[in-house]
Amino acid sequence: MKQFELxxxxxxxxxxxxxxxxxxxxxxxxxVHGGLKFKFVEFPWGCDYYVEHGKMMPDDGLQILQGFDAxxxxxxGNPHLVPDHISLWGLLLKIRREFEQVINIRPAKYFRGLQxxxxxxxxxxxxxxxxxxxxxxxxxxxxxxxxxxxIAIQNAVFTRKGTERAMRYAFELSKKRRKHVTSAxxxxxxxxxxxxxxxxxxxxxxxxxxxxxxSYHIDAMAAFFVTRPHMFDxxxxxxxxxxxxxxxxxxxMGSIGIAPAANINLNGKYPSMFExxxxxxxxxxxxxxxxPIGQIWTAKMMLDHFGEExxxxxxxxxxxxxxxxxxxxxxxxxxxxxxxxxxxxxRRLKKLV
Amino acid sequence: MKQFELxxxxxxxxxxxxxxxxxxxxxxxxxVHGGLKFKFVEFPWGCDYYVEHGKMMPDDGLQILQGFDAxxxxxxGNPHLVPDHISLWGLLLKIRREFEQVINIRPAKYFRGLQxxxxxxxxxxxxxxxxxxxxxxxxxxxxxxxxxxxIAIQNAVFTRKGTERAMRYAFELSKKRRKHVTSAxxxxxxxxxxxxxxxxxxxxxxxxxxxxxxSYHIDAMAAFFVTRPHMFDxxxxxxxxxxxxxxxxxxxMGSIGIAPAANINLNGKYPSMFExxxxxxxxxxxxxxxxPIGQIWTAKMMLDHFGEExxxxxxxxxxxxxxxxxxxxxxxxxxxxxxxxxxxxxRRLKKLV
Ligand SMILES: CC(C)[C@H](C(=O)O)[C@@H](O)C(=O)O
Ligand SMILES: CC(C)[C@H](C(=O)O)[C@@H](O)C(=O)O
Numbered sequence: 001m002k003q004f005e006l007x008x009x010x011x012x013x014x015x016x017x018x019x020x021x022x023x024x025x026x027x028x029x030x031x032v033h034g035g036l037k038f039k040f041v042e043f044p045w046g047c048d049y050y051v052e053h054g055k056m057m058p059d060d061g062l063q064i065l066q067g068f069d070a071x072x073x074x075x076x077g078n079p080h081l082v083p084d085h086i087s088l089w090g091l092l093l094k095i096r097r098e099f100e101q102v103i104n105i106r107p108a109k110y111f112r113g114l115q116x117x118x119x120x121x122x123x124x125x126x127x128x129x130x131x132x133x134x135x136x137x138x139x140x141x142x143x144x145x146x147x148x149x150x151i152a153i154q155n156a157v158f159t160r161k162g163t164e165r166a167m168r169y170a171f172e173l174s175k176k177r178r179k180h181v182t183s184a185x186x187x188x189x190x191x192x193x194x195x196x197x198x199x200x201x202x203x204x205x206x207x208x209x210x211x212x213x214x215s216y217h218i219d220a221m222a223a224f225f226v227t228r229p230h231m232f233d234x235x236x237x238x239x240x241x242x243x244x245x246x247x248x249x250x251x252x253m254g255s256i257g258i259a260p261a262a263n264i265n266l267n268g269k270y271p272s273m274f275e276x277x278x279x280x281x282x283x284x285x286x287x288x289x290x291x292p293i294g295q296i297w298t299a300k301m302m303l304d305h306f307g308e309e310x311x312x313x314x315x316x317x318x319x320x321x322x323x324x325x326x327x328x329x330x331x332x333x334x335x336x337x338x339x340x341x342x343x344x345x346x347r348r349l350k351k352l353v
Numbered sequence: 354m355k356q357f358e359l360x361x362x363x364x365x366x367x368x369x370x371x372x373x374x375x376x377x378x379x380x381x382x383x384x385v386h387g388g389l390k391f392k393f394v395e396f397p398w399g400c401d402y403y404v405e406h407g408k409m410m411p412d413d414g415l416q417i418l419q420g421f422d423a424x425x426x427x428x429x430g431n432p433h434l435v436p437d438h439i440s441l442w443g444l445l446l447k448i449r450r451e452f453e454q455v456i457n458i459r460p461a462k463y464f465r466g467l468q469x470x471x472x473x474x475x476x477x478x479x480x481x482x483x484x485x486x487x488x489x490x491x492x493x494x495x496x497x498x499x500x501x502x503x504i505a506i507q508n509a510v511f512t513r514k515g516t517e518r519a520m521r522y523a524f525e526l527s528k529k530r531r532k533h534v535t536s537a538x539x540x541x542x543x544x545x546x547x548x549x550x551x552x553x554x555x556x557x558x559x560x561x562x563x564x565x566x567x568s569y570h571i572d573a574m575a576a577f578f579v580t581r582p583h584m585f586d587x588x589x590x591x592x593x594x595x596x597x598x599x600x601x602x603x604x605x606m607g608s609i610g611i612a613p614a615a616n617i618n619l620n621g622k623y624p625s626m627f628e629x630x631x632x633x634x635x636x637x638x639x640x641x642x643x644x645p646i647g648q649i650w651t652a653k654m655m656l657d658h659f660g661e662e663x664x665x666x667x668x669x670x671x672x673x674x675x676x677x678x679x680x681x682x683x684x685x686x687x688x689x690x691x692x693x694x695x696x697x698x699x700r701r702l703k704k705l706v
Contacts, residue, residue, distance in 0.1 A: 084541035188437035
């Protein structure tokens with residue numbers, strides 16, 4: 001019997017709807033599998049918690065999370081209650097950073113049953129490896145003066161270690177795929193860090209002669225996501241560029257509501273965290289129509305991480321089948337509720353035994 | 354007789370093909386108009402020049418340009434000859450910066466005769482106002498250590514003056530359009546500069562109660578360019594975000610080969626510069642098939658800048674007509690050469706008299 005203890009943080013908005021849905025799926029998976037057990041411990045942290053306690057999680061929040069096998073998170077942020085940079089840096093980005101979840105991986109592929117906004121979605125299948133701990137997302141910087149003379153400065157910090165680590169991860173991953181890595185750069189405009197990024201990429205690729213490479217500036221690359229996404233296999237990108245490309249990846253699939261993500265800790269000292277790409281969508285929260293696929297696909301990435309790739313593939317196939325059969329939420333052109341989609345996925349999972 | 358002296362820098366790659374094409378169009382326009390005269394002075398600056406002289410332009414290059422009414426530029430960059438950050442910062446970005454071309458404006462719209470990669474291009478019509486002098490494109494920063502401990506730091510510098518200036522420009526522009534301004538931010542991830550950006554936006558919009566506003570994080574906004582571009586009218590964005598969004602704008606039109614741009618000097622001390630969004634495309638240079646529309650539409654923006662909006666509209670209509678009639682280069686699905694497209698546009702212009 002394999003047993004995993006999961007820290008569950010539904011977070012804000014639709015996180016509170018799609019996380020329970022995905023937990024139902026995980027429970028069903030455990031039933032079906034027989035040799036797999038999950039223990040879920042839920043933490044009500046997020047913007048509501050902030051309103052009550054003046055912080056996004058308790059002071060010993062990280063300590064509490066540390067013992068778990070993984071963190072399963074919904075979405076964080078509700079700008080009506082807490083400014084985004086406070087809520088995100090107080091919880092989501094804090095966990096990514098302090099738990100050394102240095103790699104963020106996010107697949108995007110042609111998804112059956114979804115209407116891509118592209119005229120020719122062309123069966124693309126890519127995965128973005130995003131540097132997840134440094135780069136443009138840094139607390140280094142500040143302001144000087146107030147009023148008309150005010151200046152705000154943000155430091156983007158790229159270390160050799162962090163950059164190389166993300167790139168090596170991408171190359172290793174590509175060996176299990178189509179052996180092609182594309183680097184997202186902007187060395188023509190971003191003077192200091194992006195030429196550095198290019199240098200490290202040029203060096204690292206020497207160690208992977210069997211892997212083909214390409215490199216494009218982020219502006220061109222964003223355009224290629226729209227005009228020829230099938231040209232990509234594995235993409236390696238900085239924190240910000242990875243963020244932008246993965247939302248685009250969701251968009252070309254037909255909805256960022258379905259895009260999954262994993263924040264990976266590589267040194268084994270802390271748990272990894274699994275959270276979908278989409279946000280908390282406070283505008284549709286409470287209606288029971290939030291799309292649970294992003295969270296469920298995220299659960300699949302967690303299964304992969306636990307070494308259950310086969311089960312993961314079965315789950316993803318069922319999710320695609322259900323979508324292709326038209327059982328889907330309104331955001332992707334269906335009429336089903338969060339619950340109906342989830343129940344149908346569970347029903348089909350149960351038929352496997 | 355209105356007379357304009359233009360400094361012409363074809364630059365690299367296809368710049369050397371599309372600039373002559375656009376000059377032919379401008380000559381024809383002058384003929385047709387009667388009361389308009391252009392004097393073109395060409396400068397062979399760019400990467401070839403660098404190979405010969407070790408610099409992208411002569412030391413007194415800026416002084417030479419200063420006296421002109423405008424600069425008409427093709428494309429800069431040829432990474433096979435000169436690293437991008439050297440070529441761009443030595444010419445294009447140098448001119449933008451030193452000539453205080455603080456605003457970059459770039460329209461994107463549904464374009465007749467082009468096949469958009471979107472399934473439902475939906476008649477969008479937007480314009481991006483890009484802060485063009487500071488932000489993420491800064492020379493501030495550097496490196497420490499070499500090898501495995503190396504760290505590269507890039508400072509993004511946002512001044513109140515620069516930020517507010519771009520925003521006010523966007524609001525003023527929106528008054529002549531659909532009175533809607535969207536701000537591109539990333540205040541949930543970029544800790545210091547983007548909350549500052551939001552604050553300035555919140556303040557500036559107070560002065561334009563008749564203009565509706567919206568604000569999205571750049572990741573979501575990139576996705577919206579694909580899923581619902583018709584939601585935008587005027588967009589105001591930082592240097593980097595504007596760069597990314599405008600390539601996306603080109604992509605959803607059907608080709609970044611047609612997207613135009615203007616770098617505007619606001620204080621009247623230096624000339625403005627007009628250059629298309631696309632790059633130098635060294636791979637197709639010399640074949641005579643480069644798409645001249647980006648450069649010609651850029652000429653139209655220059656006409657607007659000279660107060661010849663009516664002529665500008667006529668020109669753009671003819672360009673769309675020619676495209677819709679299938680006289681177009683291979684990159685947008687046609688069989689015509691650069692020359693054939695240009696000649697047809699000139700022919701139709703001449704029929705106006
Ligand atoms: C060539 C490069 C420096 C430039 C930029 O990023 O500004 C280009 O992409 C553009 O958009 O004009
Ligand atoms: C909420 C925000 C800080 C976050 C990010 O930019 O990393 C989100 O957009 C994501 O992609 O996970």
